[in-house]
Amino acid sequence: MTFQQKNNTVSLVSFVAITAFFLVRVGQLIADDNFSHQSVVRLWIVVALLAVIATIVAMIFTHSVATAIESVQSGDPDFEIDKTVDERDRRIDLEGTSVTYTVSSLGAFVAMVTYALGNSPLVMFTLLIFFGMMAQIAGDLKRLWSYREV
Amino acid sequence: MKKSMDDYQIINNIRKLRFFHEEMTQKELAQRVGVTRQTIISLEKGKYSPSLELAFKIALVFDMPIGKVFSFDLKETGS
Numbered sequence: 407m408t409f410q411q412k413n414n415t416v417s418l419v420s421f422v423a424i425t426a427f428f429l430v431r432v433g434q435l436i437a438d439d440n441f442s443h444q445s446v447v448r449l450w451i452v453v454a455l456l457a458v459i460a461t462i463v464a465m466i467f468t469h470s471v472a473t474a475i476e477s478v479q480s481g482d483p484d485f486e487i488d489k490t491v492d493e494r495d496r497r498i499d500l501e502g503t504s505v506t507y508t509v510s511s512l513g514a515f516v517a518m519v520t521y522a523l524g525n526s527p528l529v530m531f532t533l534l535i536f537f538g539m540m541a542q543i544a545g546d547l548k549r550l551w552s553y554r555e556v
Numbered sequence: 557m558k559k560s561m562d563d564y565q566i567i568n569n570i571r572k573l574r575f576f577h578e579e580m581t582q583k584e585l586a587q588r589v590g591v592t593r594q595t596i597i598s599l600e601k602g603k604y605s606p607s608l609e610l611a612f613k614i615a616l617v618f619d620m621p622i623g624k625v626f627s628f629d630l631k632e633t634g635s
Binding site: 408488490492493494495553555556 | 590591606610
């Protein structure tokens, strides 16, 4: 597995975990009849903070922990992970970004339609955040799939 | 039957050329042309078509004209 594949895998796992947490919390808020402005905004802030923390932890993992593990496995104390990003990586990244934009555009459209149909702005923004995370997941999945195919 | 452009693909001799250049490893070739070893693996398997720049760099490593390393031939149908 290359450095870029590790990055994508860690990003995918982080965003799946954050999306699951987000969905569970939204479900709880709806079940408790507490889908209010205050609680939903608090949830958005928590999710945004989690995304930032997850990105930092993922970066530390792929740069340090994974290198240390591979160094031990190879038995070479001077082992250095290959962080080269070449034209194939850039092409695959572009394909992933394209999927991310498509899903997020679709999400924005769905969110606006729900608002146009008379739902509260809270529903619209919750959907926007949900589709934002789904877009990231879809992009990472596309990248990982492309690494297997190309 | 007339062949369309889709029936053609880029074929390369990288694996053979590596062998004839003192069994150069994929890693060494990758380092010399500035790509990852996975890209060389994909090229050899015919899964990835390189940019013109990368193709020239690979030809330069083997000190050969680009046409001797890459060709545009009919796809193998498997039959």
